[in-house]
Amino acid sequence: MKASRRDFIKISSLGMGGALVSGALFNFTKGSILSDTFQASDSFTRTPTYCEVCFWKCAGWVYKNDQGDIWKIIGNDDDPHCNGRFCPRGTGGVGMYYDEDRLKTPLIRREIGGKQVYEEATWEEALDHIALNLKKVIDKHGPECMALFTHGSGGKFFGDFLKALGSNNITAPSFAQCRGPREVAFLATFGEIISSPERIDIRDTRCLVLIGSHLGENMHNGQVQEMSDAIDKGASIITVDPRYSTAASKSNFWMPIKPATDMALLLAWMNVIINEGWYDKEYVEKYTYGFEQLKAHVQSFTPEWAYGITSLEPEQIRATAKEMADAAPAVIIHPGRHVTWYGDDTQRLRAVAILNALLGSWGRRGGYYNPEKIALPSWPHPPYPEPKRTWRDANPGKYNLAIEVVSNGVCDATIPSPDRDCNFKAWIVNGTNLITTLPDQKKTLEAIQNLEFMVVIDTMPMEITGYADVALPECTYLERYDYARNSEHREPNIALRMPATEPKYNTKPDWWIVKQLAKRMGVEDYFSWNDIEELLDWQFRQVGTSLEEMKRIGVKKFPRKYDDLYFHEGQDVYFNTNTGKIELYSTDLLAEGFDPMPVYTAHEEPPNGFYRLNYGRAPMHTFSRTSNNPLLHDLMDENNLWVNPRVGREWGLHNGQEVWLENQDGALSTFPVKVRLTERIRFDSVYMVHGFGHNNKQLTRTHGRGASDTEMITNVKTDPIMGGTGMRSNFVTFRVENPHKEEVTS
Amino acid sequence: MRYAMAIDTKKCVGCSDCVVACQTENNVPVGYCRDWIVEVTDGTYPQLELEIRSERCNHCDNSPCVRCCPTGASHYDEGGIVLVDHDMCIGCAACIASCPYDARFTHPDGYVDKCTFCFHRVKKGQQPACVEVCPTKCMYFGDLDDPDSEVSVMLKKRKYKTLVPEAGTKPQVYYLI
Ligand code: SF4
Ligand code: SF4
Ligand code: SF4
8 A cells, every 4th residue: 555645643743832832821730720719709701602512502601700711601591402501511611612732723734854744834824725725626626526524513604615616515424424314204204304403392291202312311401401301290201222321210111122123113113003093093194194004014013023023022012102102192202313323224213203193293292393493694695606516426326315415425425436437525624523423434534545635624633633634723612703503493592602702822713714715715705794793793683683682692582483383283284295294104215216114124233252332422521522621521531331240251351441342344442441340231232432532642631541432333334215324233342452562562 | 597408319310510510610620529420220131220319518417527627617607508618727638537428628729628509609599500500400409497498398299318327417418219
């Protein structure tokens, strides 16, 4: 193999300017992140923001102390996303600002003495360099060969930038690596997607069914709050999970299912609910299409049939079906969020959607409500040029039902292949660490090596920044304006984020970066506002408020304009599907050559001596992006490998012992992970929290702590319907000796 | 006036928000905490139970730490809140050894520190930071002498326990079970 075009560069290789670092407000060696003499006092100022530590985007207030330092962040009482209460990550968001490992100044990749290094640059130099190289790519290959990967609010500006240049290859891993299958499945069934925050009415539900959703460990704030309210009101919770999750421990029914067999359970539930006549007959009659086909289809899927597959007692399957039916329509079979598991995920989520339809929970109190948001006009700009090609042309005939750009499709189409006449040549990556976000790291790295140019914009030296041609330090959400948050909810509402303080180090907000780039690329007409305050104020005035008012209140609610929160008794409803009905039998899937009703497929089983790798979240971390945050690192500084004690005995493992992981394809974990022997996990699987095992030394706190699950995900089961990457058909075994020993000698 | 806290173990999810909110509110140095989470698992798969508790100083009615403090720095304040006067504290750590809950630590600045029930907030009629932030609203704080306070009402309505009751400390943090 020839030398790689793009060596991984350690960001400090040319040393960070001492002058830049010395701006630190506090002394970490003393262990305090705020001035020690500080006393909580009344003389504070507060500014509105919405949180950027996860996608929930809770609105809150940033408080500063009398020295003018950021002190704490507290939820905004008027915000329906958080009801005045932030989650631990949002409360600890302060640490993102204070993290001394942040990217501090623009860096440009240079070759010096045959070695690739980063050179510190001024913003002028870095922006000129980017513009020059993007122009080169556009001249040679056309603007359509540029793609944007983004996860976060600032990415919207880069999206506008790409569209202005003539590309609409704007992708977020939140589709194909996460919630994509459920959106496509619900769209096929109800003609509408679930979106975020999920339109589920947990606070008024009488029965909440969680299938692999570990609410409480994933802190989807509003949902965790409402689950707690539901517990108070005596709602029943049914949790299907091979692991005794926190949610399972709060449940009336825990169903310790054999991993990868959820579809069999869903079909058996349908069988019982239909055959016992427990479905909502009026609702099904009035609103749905294909009931007779479905009824015939599920006849063989009895609880006894499912027992052999799921290992769940038929009686438990019947009892839980009854529990749901008794609560209906105030029942929620939860649509989940990260649902890319086995490659037939759209079909599994179709089964979830169908169950909800049978019980009549869509559009009903305690089930799924009708969300609404306001139209916030965009700043006027010339029409965007029509791209000549899109990501679909690079993936001919594939994923036709995908409703967003498939990130792994873009990644695949970056690697040259004889059956494609165009490849992606330039990536802009904002706020997503693709190395740990996309499964199959080898492929991601191969794609990166084939790029002509890559810009990464991030607050932290995440692994992806080491492969960039230019790395730009954006300031954190606490130091910048962004577009207003405008998301669907029970009540339409918007939220403002404004800087609580000046950007630390030599960092800049995304809106500023994009405006500068636009000028250099000749597309400044699309960004004709002078600065973001003018843009925001104009937008706010279109909907009857102003920047001034938003600064004072942070969140503004608007009255609903369209339908009600729930369907009325006997209301005629037109669903946005081919038949105008809720499609139990999907005409869309049929037309694309897929099963119109979900079927059970057996998935791969662990080879002897291997265990299925399940992964999930911890309440104090978001993906891999928070593990270096000083406050959140303090709460959880590494992940553990959950192992059933029976398995532990077989292998002679003890609690706290470090093991390396090896998967079915021979992939080895770079770092060891400590074993946690616990009865809370099935004997056929292991579990770890995602987002650890960072191998970038510049993340000084989290480097080498815990192991990376992504390294073990090499067997990717792509969902043929929408391109989702199923990640749960990977199996690991334990290596008690360091398998990398031989390699460290040189 | 008798301040107390009731914490609903049926709702707590162990997210640690109470821990980090306390750290920012009270400027607790990284690496230290005034409150923490305990998870207790019982049984074998799949017959399992899990209790999650947010723990802190119990502001005991009969506090060994106050009794053994040689300088009087550890004292009962308004409503029975147990506090340490930083200026009087000589950092001898006798109280740390006497506490059956391991609730105290030596602050890097030399004095002994622990949960204050957020006295600085309570004085102003606010809730403690941990209570106010908890996403599951599983914590209740108030005056036990007031029968209508949330905490009194919860203790009337629900079964509860305290931690290490056999130590005779009369803890004032109650766990709803
Ligand atoms: S759920 Fe937590 S991390 Fe996510 S936006 Fe809300 S406060 Fe921030
Ligand atoms: S914040 Fe509330 S739910 Fe979270 S650990 Fe603390 S007490 Fe439990
Ligand atoms: S009451 Fe205040 S000091 Fe005590 S644990 Fe809660 S936040 Fe910390």
